[in-house]
Amino acid sequence: MTRTSVWPQVEPLLTRVERPSRYLDREWGARHRDDASYRAVLVYPDTYEIGQANQALQILYAILNEIDDVGAERAYVPWIDMSAEMRAEGIPLFALESAAPIRDFDLVGFTLPYEMTYTNILEALDLAGIPLRAAERGDSDPLVIAGGPCAFNPEPVAAFFDAVVIGEADEAIVDFVRTHRAAIAAGLDRNATLVELAQVAGVYVPSLYDVCRDADGGFAGVSAEDPAPAVVVKRVVSDLGEQRPSSCPVVPFMDVVHDRLAMEVLRGCTRGCRFCQAGMIYRPVRERSADEVVREVMAGLACTGYDEVSLTSLSSTDHSQIEEILRRLKRRLSEGGVSVSLPSLRVDSFGVDMARLVAAGKKSGLTFAPEAGTQRLRDVINKNVTEEDLLTTVRRAFEAGWRRVKLYLMIGLPTETDDDVRGIGDLVQAVLGEARSATPADARGSVRVAVSVSTFVPKAHTPFQWEPQIPLDEVVRRQELLRSVVPRKGVDLSWHDAEVSFLEGAFARGGRELADVIEAAWRGGARFDAWTEQFDPRRWLGAFESCGVDPAAIASRMRTLGEPLPWGHISSGVSQAYLSRERERALTGTPTPDCSFDGCTGCDVCGDLGVTVLLGGDRRA
Amino acid sequence: MRDFRLRVCYRKAGRLRFLSHLEVVHALERAVRRAKLPYSVTKGFSPHMKIAFGPALPVGTAGEREYVDVFLSGYTEPEEALHRLVKASPEDLAPVEARYVAEREPALAAAATIAYYEVRIEGEGLTEQEVRSALERVVARGELSVEHKGKTKVFDLPHSLPKEPCVRSSSGGIVVELVVRMGQQGSLRPDALLTAAFDPATRPGVVATTTRRDTLIESDEGVWSRPL
Incomplete structure (x- = not known):
C-alpha cells in the first residue's frame, strides 16, 4: 500500500492552532521505521497530552517496533481547532511518525481506557x-482493533471494531500481527482473515458472534460461529520480566499528564475489593524483582533524561521488596535532583514510611482510599481498612511534616444507607481532628483534607456486576446529604459529576444496542466527553431517546444471578462462581483475605490460565 | 564550590520551531541529563538543574543560534560536552557550539538584547520595492502599538530597530532582515511589525516563516558581540 506524508499540508495549519506540539512527532525515543512492510498505528482516543504517557501503548509500541519488518506509529485525536482545520483542508487523520494517513496502515489499534472516550473513537x-x-469496511480498509480495560465489556463498541484483544496484549499483539501477516501473504480476503484471527487466543471478532433473543425478544446471550471460541478468555503474561523490550520510551516535548518515567513494578492486585474491576481483571499478582526494577529505572532515566520516576501498579507499596527498591533507588539517585514517586499508598504506617523514604524535602500531599465511611460498609466492599488504621496513618503523616491528605470515597455502594453517608462526614471530621492534633499549633492553619467523592458504578466481571447503580436523583440527594455532614473548614470537597457516572454505568454493563447511541451522540456533536467543558448530557439523553434505549434500565436494574450478561462470552479467568460467592460474602459483611499474603481464595485464575502468583519475597501484612 | 559555566549555542529548526519556550527548556534539560554531563543542582527542598536560558523564542519562530548556560560541577572538555549533547538531542533541537565562559559575565536573558531576524514573506506578485516602502511607512510612524494576549505594548521604533531593515528577493519569496533591540518590558516581534506594515484591507503579503539568526550582547558602550 502506498503511504504518502501529509506533512506539507499539515505544517501551515500549525500557526493557527493551539499547542502545535501535539502534532509534531520527532520526540526523543520516537521510532521511524518507514521501510517496514507491515505498518501498525496505535491510537489513544483523546488528545496527545492525555494519551502520550499511557503505559500500555508505550509497551506495545516498543514490542511492535522490535518485530522484524513491522513498524508501529502513534496517533491521537486532534483537538477541536485542529480537526476543524483538517476537515476544511481535506486532511485525514495521520500517524505522527510518518504523517501518513492512518487509513493506509495495515492495523489501527485503539486502546479503550475509559467509557467516556467512546465518541472519540468515531471522531478519529x-x-x-x-x-x-x-x-x-472492505478489503482496502485497515483492520481496526481495540484492547484495554474497557474491552472486558466490549459490546457497546463491538460494532466499530474488526477484532478486540481481551486482557494483556504484550504477547497477544505479537500473535495477532503474525497471523494477520500470514493472512496477507496468503491473499486472504477480509472475512477469511478475521476467521483466522478469531482463533488466536484472547482475540474476539465481534462479527462472528450473534446476539440470541428469547421468546419475548429479550437478550439471551451471545453465540459464536464456528470456529470462533464460545468464550474468549483473557490473555495474561506469566512473567513481566520477560516481556519488556529494552528500548527507550518516547519522551514528549509537551507538558503531558504523567510526564515522568513510569516503571511498572508489578501487575495485578488481589486485595479483593469487591467494587474494583482492575482488582479482578488483572489477576494474578506478578511482581518484578528488586534487581530488575532498579536496573530498569536506572536505564530508563539514563535514556530519557527524566528527573522523576514513578513506580506504577495498582498497589506499589504491596510489592514484597518495595522498601529495598526505594532504599536502593534513593542511594543511587541522591545526587542530580531526580525524584521517585508512588502513585497511591496503603492505609497503614508502612505506607507513610515508604512515602517518607521518597519524599526527600518536599511533602506535597498523601492520598489514601478508605472508600467508605463506616466499618460495616467497608466490610461489605472488602476494603480491609479500619478507622483506627486510617487515623494512625494520618497522625503519622502529619507528625512527619505533611500538611495535606486526600481521601477517596464513594457513595452509592451496595447496601449503603444514609447512616453510611453520614459516616463519611464523621470520618472526615475525625481525620481532620487527628491531622490538626498531630500538627504543631503554629502550622495548623495550613492543614487541609481534600475529599474526593465518586459515585459507585457497578462493573462487569466484579462481585457487584449484578447490582443496580443508584438512580440519578438518588445520587443528587446523597450528594446533598453528604455536603451537609462534611465539615467545611479545612476540607476541600469535590464530586464526580452525577450525569457522567450515570452514563459510565450504562456503558459499563450495556450491550450492542449502545453502538447506535454512541454514533447518534457523536453525530449530535459529542466528543471529548471526558473534558468537563465539552461534556453536554443533553446530547446523550437525546441520543438514547432517539435510539429507543433506556440508560436507567441498563445502569439501575438489579440483575438475577442466572441471567445472561452481555459480556458473558468474555472471561477474565475469575469464575462466575467466585464472583457470586464474593457477592454473598459482601451482603453478610464477611471479609475475604488477599491471596498474595494468605492462602488461595479460589478465584480460579491461576489454574485455568496457567499462571501463578509471582512474588519477589514475602509480602508484608 | 564554584561551577563551570558552559555556554551552549543550539538551533531550533524545522518542525521543532513550533515548540514553546517552556518545551525547549524541558527538552534541553533532559538532553543535558541524557548526555550525562555533571550538571550542578540548586540547593533547597526541591533541587533542580542549574541552567539559564537566553531570550525566549515564540512558538513558530526558528532560531539558528540560541544560547543557554549550563552550570557544571566538574570540568568536561567542551568538545566532549558538545559531542555528548549532540548525540542526546534531536536533530532539529541540537547544540552547535559549546565553550566555557567566565562566571562574572552577565546573565544571557538580561544581556543578549540584539536579535537578528530573517522573515520570509509570501504574497502573490509582491515586489521587493512594495515591501520596502511598506516598512518605510510604518517605521516613519515612530511608534507602534501591538496587542498581544489582551495587552497593548507601545514600541519606540527608532530604539527597537537599531538598523535599517534590509529587503531582498529569495527563491519564491521575499526576505526581510531585521535587527531588533529587545527589552525587559517585551520585545517587538518581527511578524507584528510586518503585519502592521501591510495594508490590512489588501493584505499583499503574509509572514511565512521567521528565523532568529543570532542574538548579540550589547555592552554599556554600545558595542555588539556574540555570546560565543
Missing part, C-alpha cells in the same frame, strides 16, 4: 476516512 475513524462500522 471519521477524520481518518475509515468507515465507522466494521460491517461497512
Whole structure:
C-alpha cells in the first residue's frame, strides 16, 4: 500500500492552532521505521497530552517496533481547532511518525481506557476516512482493533471494531500481527482473515458472534460461529520480566499528564475489593524483582533524561521488596535532583514510611482510599481498612511534616444507607481532628483534607456486576446529604459529576444496542466527553431517546444471578462462581483475605490460565 | 564550590520551531541529563538543574543560534560536552557550539538584547520595492502599538530597530532582515511589525516563516558581540 506524508499540508495549519506540539512527532525515543512492510498505528482516543504517557501503548509500541519488518506509529485525536482545520483542508487523520494517513496502515489499534472516550473513537475513524462500522469496511480498509480495560465489556463498541484483544496484549499483539501477516501473504480476503484471527487466543471478532433473543425478544446471550471460541478468555503474561523490550520510551516535548518515567513494578492486585474491576481483571499478582526494577529505572532515566520516576501498579507499596527498591533507588539517585514517586499508598504506617523514604524535602500531599465511611460498609466492599488504621496513618503523616491528605470515597455502594453517608462526614471530621492534633499549633492553619467523592458504578466481571447503580436523583440527594455532614473548614470537597457516572454505568454493563447511541451522540456533536467543558448530557439523553434505549434500565436494574450478561462470552479467568460467592460474602459483611499474603481464595485464575502468583519475597501484612 | 559555566549555542529548526519556550527548556534539560554531563543542582527542598536560558523564542519562530548556560560541577572538555549533547538531542533541537565562559559575565536573558531576524514573506506578485516602502511607512510612524494576549505594548521604533531593515528577493519569496533591540518590558516581534506594515484591507503579503539568526550582547558602550 502506498503511504504518502501529509506533512506539507499539515505544517501551515500549525500557526493557527493551539499547542502545535501535539502534532509534531520527532520526540526523543520516537521510532521511524518507514521501510517496514507491515505498518501498525496505535491510537489513544483523546488528545496527545492525555494519551502520550499511557503505559500500555508505550509497551506495545516498543514490542511492535522490535518485530522484524513491522513498524508501529502513534496517533491521537486532534483537538477541536485542529480537526476543524483538517476537515476544511481535506486532511485525514495521520500517524505522527510518518504523517501518513492512518487509513493506509495495515492495523489501527485503539486502546479503550475509559467509557467516556467512546465518541472519540468515531471522531478519529471519521477524520481518518475509515468507515465507522466494521460491517461497512472492505478489503482496502485497515483492520481496526481495540484492547484495554474497557474491552472486558466490549459490546457497546463491538460494532466499530474488526477484532478486540481481551486482557494483556504484550504477547497477544505479537500473535495477532503474525497471523494477520500470514493472512496477507496468503491473499486472504477480509472475512477469511478475521476467521483466522478469531482463533488466536484472547482475540474476539465481534462479527462472528450473534446476539440470541428469547421468546419475548429479550437478550439471551451471545453465540459464536464456528470456529470462533464460545468464550474468549483473557490473555495474561506469566512473567513481566520477560516481556519488556529494552528500548527507550518516547519522551514528549509537551507538558503531558504523567510526564515522568513510569516503571511498572508489578501487575495485578488481589486485595479483593469487591467494587474494583482492575482488582479482578488483572489477576494474578506478578511482581518484578528488586534487581530488575532498579536496573530498569536506572536505564530508563539514563535514556530519557527524566528527573522523576514513578513506580506504577495498582498497589506499589504491596510489592514484597518495595522498601529495598526505594532504599536502593534513593542511594543511587541522591545526587542530580531526580525524584521517585508512588502513585497511591496503603492505609497503614508502612505506607507513610515508604512515602517518607521518597519524599526527600518536599511533602506535597498523601492520598489514601478508605472508600467508605463506616466499618460495616467497608466490610461489605472488602476494603480491609479500619478507622483506627486510617487515623494512625494520618497522625503519622502529619507528625512527619505533611500538611495535606486526600481521601477517596464513594457513595452509592451496595447496601449503603444514609447512616453510611453520614459516616463519611464523621470520618472526615475525625481525620481532620487527628491531622490538626498531630500538627504543631503554629502550622495548623495550613492543614487541609481534600475529599474526593465518586459515585459507585457497578462493573462487569466484579462481585457487584449484578447490582443496580443508584438512580440519578438518588445520587443528587446523597450528594446533598453528604455536603451537609462534611465539615467545611479545612476540607476541600469535590464530586464526580452525577450525569457522567450515570452514563459510565450504562456503558459499563450495556450491550450492542449502545453502538447506535454512541454514533447518534457523536453525530449530535459529542466528543471529548471526558473534558468537563465539552461534556453536554443533553446530547446523550437525546441520543438514547432517539435510539429507543433506556440508560436507567441498563445502569439501575438489579440483575438475577442466572441471567445472561452481555459480556458473558468474555472471561477474565475469575469464575462466575467466585464472583457470586464474593457477592454473598459482601451482603453478610464477611471479609475475604488477599491471596498474595494468605492462602488461595479460589478465584480460579491461576489454574485455568496457567499462571501463578509471582512474588519477589514475602509480602508484608 | 564554584561551577563551570558552559555556554551552549543550539538551533531550533524545522518542525521543532513550533515548540514553546517552556518545551525547549524541558527538552534541553533532559538532553543535558541524557548526555550525562555533571550538571550542578540548586540547593533547597526541591533541587533542580542549574541552567539559564537566553531570550525566549515564540512558538513558530526558528532560531539558528540560541544560547543557554549550563552550570557544571566538574570540568568536561567542551568538545566532549558538545559531542555528548549532540548525540542526546534531536536533530532539529541540537547544540552547535559549546565553550566555557567566565562566571562574572552577565546573565544571557538580561544581556543578549540584539536579535537578528530573517522573515520570509509570501504574497502573490509582491515586489521587493512594495515591501520596502511598506516598512518605510510604518517605521516613519515612530511608534507602534501591538496587542498581544489582551495587552497593548507601545514600541519606540527608532530604539527597537537599531538598523535599517534590509529587503531582498529569495527563491519564491521575499526576505526581510531585521535587527531588533529587545527589552525587559517585551520585545517587538518581527511578524507584528510586518503585519502592521501591510495594508490590512489588501493584505499583499503574509509572514511565512521567521528565523532568529543570532542574538548579540550589547555592552554599556554600545558595542555588539556574540555570546560565543
